Amino acid sequence: MPLPAAVPTKRTPAHRYGAEHVPRPADAALPFSLKVHPMPSPLTQTRSPGPRDGTVLPGNRVLQVGSALAAGAAVAIGAMGAHAFREAGDARGAELMALASQYLMWHALAALALSRLAARLQAAITVLLLSAVLFAGTLVLLALGAPSWLGAVTPLGGTGLIIGWLMATWALLRGSRPA
Numbered sequence: 001m002p003l004p005a006a007v008p009t010k011r012t013p014a015h016r017y018g019a020e021h022v023p024r025p026a027d028a029a030l031p032f033s034l035k036v037h038p039m040p041s042p043l044t045q046t047r048s049p050g051p052r053d054g055t056v057l058p059g060n061r062v063l064q065v066g067s068a069l070a071a072g073a074a075v076a077i078g079a080m081g082a083h084a085f086r087e088a089g090d091a092r093g094a095e096l097m098a099l100a101s102q103y104l105m106w107h108a109l110a111a112l113a114l115s116r117l118a119a120r121l122q123a124a125i126t127v128l129l130l131s132a133v134l135f136a137g138t139l140v141l142l143a144l145g146a147p148s149w150l151g152a153v154t155p156l157g158g159t160g161l162i163i164g165w166l167m168a169t170w171a172l173l174r175g176s177r178p179a
Contacts, residue, residue, distance in 0.1 A: 063125045067112035070129060074105035077140055085143065093143035100139035107132035107161060114168055120175050124167035131160025 081097020111125045111132075135157025138150055 063115045063122060063129065064112060066129050067108045067115060067125075070104055070108035070132060071112070074101045074108060074136070077101040077104065077136065081143070090143075096139045096143040100136035100143070103139075103161075104132050104136035117172075118175060120171045121168055124164050124171055127160055127167055128164035131157045131164055133157075134160060 077097055078101030081094045081101060085091075085094035085097055107128055111128050114121050114125050114128075135154055138146075138154040138157060141150055142148070142154075
């Protein structure tokens with residue numbers, strides 16, 4: 001027996017909260033039960049919002065390459081600080097290089113991981129990468145003897161990192177809502 005094309009259903013307020021649909025007298029004649037599934041939330045979502053087969057989203061390739069380059073630069077900065085500055089006896093320069101290397105590496109790895117999730121994170125990843133480069137770059141320039149006023153630019157990179165992480169959080173929470 002074929003089912004009608006559209007069967008009107010009466011939904012109770014309990015439907016909004018994921019409760020089982022309780023048939024009312026008008027629904028008693030239906031040949032099937034109406035079951036409502038709970039809405040997913042960011043806290044109960046079990047799968048990554050990105051592609052399941054490991055494919056790279058097209059717009060993210062540039063961000064992934066940028067992340068890999070930033071990670072490589074972090075290693076070079078760390079090596080330069082550990083060898084050139086320490087051997088020269090410049091403790092402040094070595095400390096600045098180590099800090100720049102750590103910030104750049106952690107944020108490059110984070111940006112690389114986020115780029116695998118979804119295209120909606122591209123703006124956040126871009127802000128994170130640019131801010132990490134600004135933050136680490138100004139520290140490296142200060143270690144190399146740049147004018148001390150450049151130190152006033154470094155907090156802009158740190159502020160950008162905070163903004164980038166807030167953008168990523170917002171995009172991840174916003175993207176987990178059902179359509």
